[in-house]
Amino acid sequence: xxxxxxxxxxxxxxxxxxxxxxxxxxxxxxxxxxxxxxxxxxxxxxxxxxxxxxxxxxxxxxxxxxxxxxxxxxxxxxxxxxxxxxxxxxxxxxxxxxxxxxxxxxxxxxxxxxxxxxxxxxxxxxxxxxxxxxxxxxxxxxxxxxxxxxxxxxxxxxxxxxxxxxxxxxxxxxxxxxxxxxxxxxx
Amino acid sequence: xxxxxxxxxxxxxxxxxxxxxxxxxxxxxxxxxxxxxxxxxxxxxxxxxxxxxxxxxxxxxxxxxxxxxxxxxxxxxxxxxxxxxxxxxxxxxxxxxxxxxxxxxxxxxxxxxxxxxxxxxxxxxxxxxxxxxxxxxxxxxxxxxxxxxxxxxxxxxxxxxxxxxxx
Numbered sequence: 001x002x003x004x005x006x007x008x009x010x011x012x013x014x015x016x017x018x019x020x021x022x023x024x025x026x027x028x029x030x031x032x033x034x035x036x037x038x039x040x041x042x043x044x045x046x047x048x049x050x051x052x053x054x055x056x057x058x059x060x061x062x063x064x065x066x067x068x069x070x071x072x073x074x075x076x077x078x079x080x081x082x083x084x085x086x087x088x089x090x091x092x093x094x095x096x097x098x099x100x101x102x103x104x105x106x107x108x109x110x111x112x113x114x115x116x117x118x119x120x121x122x123x124x125x126x127x128x129x130x131x132x133x134x135x136x137x138x139x140x141x142x143x144x145x146x147x148x149x150x151x152x153x154x155x156x157x158x159x160x161x162x163x164x165x166x167x168x169x170x171x172x173x174x175x176x177x178x179x180x181x182x183x184x185x186x187x
Numbered sequence: 188x189x190x191x192x193x194x195x196x197x198x199x200x201x202x203x204x205x206x207x208x209x210x211x212x213x214x215x216x217x218x219x220x221x222x223x224x225x226x227x228x229x230x231x232x233x234x235x236x237x238x239x240x241x242x243x244x245x246x247x248x249x250x251x252x253x254x255x256x257x258x259x260x261x262x263x264x265x266x267x268x269x270x271x272x273x274x275x276x277x278x279x280x281x282x283x284x285x286x287x288x289x290x291x292x293x294x295x296x297x298x299x300x301x302x303x304x305x306x307x308x309x310x311x312x313x314x315x316x317x318x319x320x321x322x323x324x325x326x327x328x329x330x331x332x333x334x335x336x337x338x339x340x341x342x343x344x345x346x347x348x349x350x351x352x353x354x
Contacts, residue, residue, distance in 0.1 A: 092324075092325045093323075093324070093325050095325075121341070125339075125340045125341055126339055126340065126341060127324075127328075127332040127337070127339065127340075127341055128323075128324060128332070129341065131341050
C-alpha cells in the first residue's frame with residue numbers, strides 16, 4: 001500500500017567511478033575512490049565574523065541543509081577539518097589568528113572566502129581591515145555577495161567539491177604547491 | 188538643591204580664576220576649556236569637592252583640528268556626577284608636535300583603556316600612564332590613523348582602480 005505522502009523520493013546517488021567490475025569485486029583507480037570519499041565528506045570549519053556567518057547559519061539549517069553535501073559534521077577544531085570557510089570582515093588584527101587556524105589544519109585543506117569582505121575587504125576600504133584574506137592564506141573559491149544568499153554559498157561549496165574531486169593525490173607534494181605555500185610564508 | 192551649570196561654573200572660577208575659558212552649554216551640557224598643564228588639578232578638584240562630586244569619567248577622547256596651529260589636538264573629558272546626575276565636558280588642547288598630556292589614570296581607573304585608545308588613534312602621549320601601548324589597532328601600525336593627514340582608505344590596496352573608486 002502506497003503512503004499518501006512520499007518523502008525524499010528524489011534521492012540522488014553518487015556515480016560509481018569507472019573501473020573493471022565483476023562478480024564480487026571491482027578494480028578501479030585508487031585516486032578516484034579517495035576523491036569520491038573526500039568530496040562527499042568534507043568537514044567545514046566555519047570562521048564566521050559577521051553577517052555572512054548569519055547566512056551560513058541559514059545554509060547549515062534545515063531549509064538549505066548543507067548536510068546534503070556530506071557536511072553534516074561542522075567541526076570547530078581546525079585539526080579535524082578539511083575546509084576553512086571564512087565568512088565576514090577580517091580585521092588586520094585578526095589576520096594572524098586566521099593564518100594560525102589555517103596552519104593548524106591538516107593537509108589536504110581547502111579555503112572558501114564567503115562574501116565581499118573576506119574576498120576583497122568589501123566596503124571596508126579602511127586602515128583596519130584586511131583587504132581580502134588571500135593576503136594571508138591561499139583561497140580556493142570566492143563567493144561574491146554582500147552577504148551572499150545561502151544558494152550562493154552552496155554553489156561555492158559545490159565548486160569546492162569539484163576541486164576536491166579533481167585533485168590528484170600528489171598535488172600537495174608538487175613543487176608548485178610548495179612554492180605557493182612558501183609565498184605565504186607557511187612552513 | 189540640584190547642582191546647576193551656573194553653580195559649577197562659579198565654583199570652578201573661584202578655584203581657578205582666569206584659567207578656564209570658552210564656557211559653552213551645547214544642549215545644556217556645560218563645556219569649558221583649560222590649559223593642558225592644569226588638567227589634573229581641575230579634575231582632582233571636580234572629583235574631591237563635596238558639592239561638585241564628579242567621580243565618574245564616562246568618556247575620554249581626542250579630536251584633531253588640523254587648522255588650529257599650535258593646538259591641533261583636543262583631549263576631551265566627559266565627567267559625570269552620579270548623585271545629581273549632571274554631566275560636564277572638559278577640553279584641553281595640545282600641540283601635535285609635542286602631544287604630551289598628563290594621564291588621568293591615577294584619578295579615574297576608567298581612563299586607562301580610554302587613554303590607550305586615544306593614544307592608538309591620535310598619538311596623544313599621556314604622561315604617567317602605566318601601560319601606554321596600542322589597544323585596538325595592530326601592534327605593527329606605524330601611524331595614528333584618525334589624524335586628518337592620513338586617508339581613511341587602506342593605502343596598501345593595489346586592486347582598486349583610482350579612476351573608478353575616486354581615490
